[in-house]
Structures are given as C-alpha cells and as structure tokens.
Amino acid sequence: MQRLSIAAAAILTAIVLTIVLLTSAIRCPAQAYDKGYWRAASNTAASITGDITISDAKLTISFKTFPLASIRSLKPAEVAAVFDVDVNTAGMGSLYRLSVPASIRFQHRNTLCGTDDTQWMATYLNGKTLEVAFFSGDEQPVFTFDAIANSSRVCGTFSFVR
Secondary structure, three states, rough: HHHHHHHHHHHHHHHHHHHHHHHHHHOOOOOOOEEEEEEOOOHHHHHOOOOOEHHHHOEEEEEEEEEEEEEEOOOHHHHHHOOOOOOOOOEEEEEEEEEOOOOOOHHHHHHOOOOOOEEEEEEEEEEEEEEEEOOOEOOOOOHHHHHHHOOOOEEEEEEEEE
C-alpha cells in the first residue's frame, strides 16, 4: 500500500510541475525567445548597433550595457504594425522599457534615436531572425499601423540572427 502511495505522489508531483510549466509558458510566451546573443544581420544593425545580447535585466550593444525591463507581450496585429509582416502569420512579440541616453555612440559614432533618448524596445522572432525596433519618448508606443506610420518616435528597425 505504501508503494502505491509513493507512485501516486510521484505522478501527482509530475502533473503539478507540468501545469506550472505550461501556465508560465502561457503567461509569457514571447518573452523568452529573444534572450541571448544576436549577430547583426541588417545594414542598419551592422552600421549602428553591431551585435547585441538580451538578458532578463539588461541589453548589451557594442559592449555597453543598459538596464532592461519586460513590460508586456505584443499581439500579432501589433507586431505586424511595427515590423511590416503579414498580420495572419505574425506571432507574438515583446515590449521592453530601457534607457539609452542620446549621448551614447555606437558603431561609426551613430546613435539609436538621434538626439532623443531611447526608451522602448520591441522584439519579434521571425524564423531564425530577431527583429528589433527602438522608440523614443516617455509614453508607451501605440502599435497600430496608423500610429507607427505617423510617429516621429520610431527610431529604427534592426535585424539580428543567431
């Protein structure tokens, strides 16, 4: 009888762990894929940022590190508005808050947002390519096609690969 209790406890433990893992994946589906080291793939990334590294609490660009805070997941329609992908095939993305002063220079003495501080970063994984957009301004960006098209706060979009 005791052997049955141990087996039942093991099965119950496995079920609970599975539920915990599944609910954490549902809660933040888009906020783990973009972590790690990424090589500059687009011309803008190669000429401005170079390679980047994203971790839970920081973003590293050209050996300079900046604090990073995860804000929320982006819906497929929001991803489509920022990264010019088909809304029917776009996946989830992530929005981050950060602070990159305008005075910081990267590759070829370039800045991320010209004379404005960079305050927001959106990411989206497209196959093996990480798409990144940077934004200026204190207010959270609005992710609709019209808002993005008419915004002066979009600093640029960059592509990176593993």
